[in-house]
Amino acid sequence: MYKRGALKEAIEHYRQALQISPDALVYHNLGIALAQEGRGDEAKESYLNAIRLKPDLGAAHANLGDLFTKEGRLEEARRHYQETIKSDPNAAGAYHSLALALARQGKLTEAIPHFQKAIDLSPGSADFYLSYGTALAKQGRLDEALELFQQALAVKPGSADAYHNLGAVMAVKGDLKQAVDYFRQALRIDPAHVSSHFNLANMLARQGRLQEAAEHFQAALKLKPDFAQAHHNLGRVMAARGDLDRAIDYFRQALRLQPEFAEAHESLGRALVLKGKTEEAAQHYREALRILKSRKKVGAG
DSSP states (O other), X not given: OOOTTOHHHHHHHHHHHHHHOOOHHHHHHHHHHHHHTTOHHHHHHHHHHHHHXXXXXXXXXXXXXXXXXXXXXXXXXHHHHHHHHHHOTTOHHHHHHHHHHHHXXXXXXXXXXXXXXXXXXXXTOHHHHXXXXXXXXXXXXXXXXXXXXXXXXXXOTTOHHHHHHHHHHHHHTTOHHHHHHHHHHHHHHOTTOHHHHHHHHHHHHHTTOHHHHHHHHHHHHHXXXXXXXXXXXXXXXXXXXXXXXXXXXXXXXXXXXXTTOHHHHHHHHHHHHHTXXXXXXXXXXXXXXXHHHHHHHHHHO
């Protein structure tokens, strides 16, 4: 990482060096500097120039893969992570990044051996256990996921993410008390852990503890004001408490942030009916149905 203020100087230095003599490592370093400055397209071109000069430069492939991943170009990212592994079979980070790209493509079964390989090569990385556990949880392999999250805690005892993930799995298993305990532990470690505030609020709402739930939804929104789902769920808490005006405000905010949020349209429609605004409610119910039908078509395709 370059210090702030030194980026432009570094970029100019690398460009001058390349005018004198093209060099793969210099192109690679230029790519790093350009990427850090947010100039992704130029960074990609620099990494590609490095690879043209030195096709087995694993670090350039890995960094190029990361840029493609950020753009959602996962197939291209996968190819470059595979090239990294080909040049360095012990590159634990490349196995992990490859697994994450596969998981994002919905190829969880294919991703799992790569998560495991990353851990075998680097057993001291808590993030690797967390990613692997998350993939297993998505497959419904909850007990295995719990074991991996516990291993993450063994490696990094102060991991708020690990406690959060344990809570999320316990919630799916139906143990709300244990889930609440884990989310609270995550927040003791990191009071600004948005997901823990949000999921703790959901658990408290399910237990009927609406005031506490509202407080944690509000904490999540203070940290992440554009969190549409939190606005929606806080609106549902307000509706359950009988405060329809505030509920409607939260539902509308959720839809301003995420206009295709079917559940928010439905919730807003229900609240508007209770306020006697049936014509506007019908509009939101129609929107909810349109979005849900569109989802079914995409799923069928």
